[in-house]
Amino acid sequence: MAATSSSDSPPATKQRREFNAYFMRQFVISDIHGCHRTLLQLLDTLAFSTADELYLLGDYVDRGPDSKGVIDRIGSLRSQGYRIHCLRGNHEEMMIDARRQPSQLAFWYRQGGAETLASFHCQHPRDIDDRYWNFLDQLPHFFEVGRYLLVHAGFNFRATDPLEDYQSMLWIRNWHQQIDKEWLADRIIVHGHTPTPRKNIEWLADRMDDFRVMTVDNGCVYRGRDLGALCGLELHSHRVYFQQSVE
Ligand SMILES: [Mn+2]
Numbered sequence: 001m002a003a004t005s006s007s008d009s010p011p012a013t014k015q016r017r018e019f020n021a022y023f024m025r026q027f028v029i030s031d032i033h034g035c036h037r038t039l040l041q042l043l044d045t046l047a048f049s050t051a052d053e054l055y056l057l058g059d060y061v062d063r064g065p066d067s068k069g070v071i072d073r074i075g076s077l078r079s080q081g082y083r084i085h086c087l088r089g090n091h092e093e094m095m096i097d098a099r100r101q102p103s104q105l106a107f108w109y110r111q112g113g114a115e116t117l118a119s120f121h122c123q124h125p126r127d128i129d130d131r132y133w134n135f136l137d138q139l140p141h142f143f144e145v146g147r148y149l150l151v152h153a154g155f156n157f158r159a160t161d162p163l164e165d166y167q168s169m170l171w172i173r174n175w176h177q178q179i180d181k182e183w184l185a186d187r188i189i190v191h192g193h194t195p196t197p198r199k200n201i202e203w204l205a206d207r208m209d210d211f212r213v214m215t216v217d218n219g220c221v222y223r224g225r226d227l228g229a230l231c232g233l234e235l236h237s238h239r240v241y242f243q244q245s246v247e
Helices: 001-006 012-022 037-047 067-079 090-100 102-119 128-137 166-171 200-204
Strands: 026-029 052-054 081-087 142-145 147-150 186-190 213-215 230-235 239-246
Touching: 037 067, 037 230, 037 239, 067 081, 067 102, 067 128, 081 147, 090 102, 090 128, 090 166, 200 213, 200 230, 200 239
Parallel strands: 026 052, 052 081, 147 186, 186 213
Antiparallel strands: 026 230, 142 147, 230 239
């Protein structure tokens, strides 16, 4: 009978999907910077499925070899039913500015925009298809997910309202000492933007309940001591995963 045969012996793929639906996982990855192949490797390691959620904290483009491939992949995974939520990084902001303001073009070009244009086989940002600009233009500056505040760079706690200083969300550095735990209440900030050695990321992952802050940028496009990997954080377990760059 058709009604009972489906529950007899489900295939392995079905079992895994049900397992993930029960323990719904929420992953955070930041600063992919055109490292498309490394992203695919990390998602494979995470066994990322349509039952999970993925939050990307910006800087999809620049410096690495395949910025176009990263944005295309986000679109194709979404169209296959994967739940991917994307924030804005300072490199997306620079790319948008470079198209609208000629004076910003040379600056973006030096910050890795040259590699981005090459991945699109374009000489100038105005030659890039509109659908990419539609993706970039709609990117928000932060998400609040359960007890987590997700943002590209961080928050400016010297501002009257840290949630209204949008420039700082894209660019701020060295702000951990200013965190106002009273303002945060029981929330934890998760951010990227500043390349951080793997041992520091792992150290903070074990202590984010106390420090109320976590960084996930291991500098995938850099070749330094303890850098050079793409990092994935799972929000419920606080577990971190690292995929060394394969670019
Ligand atoms: Mn950044």
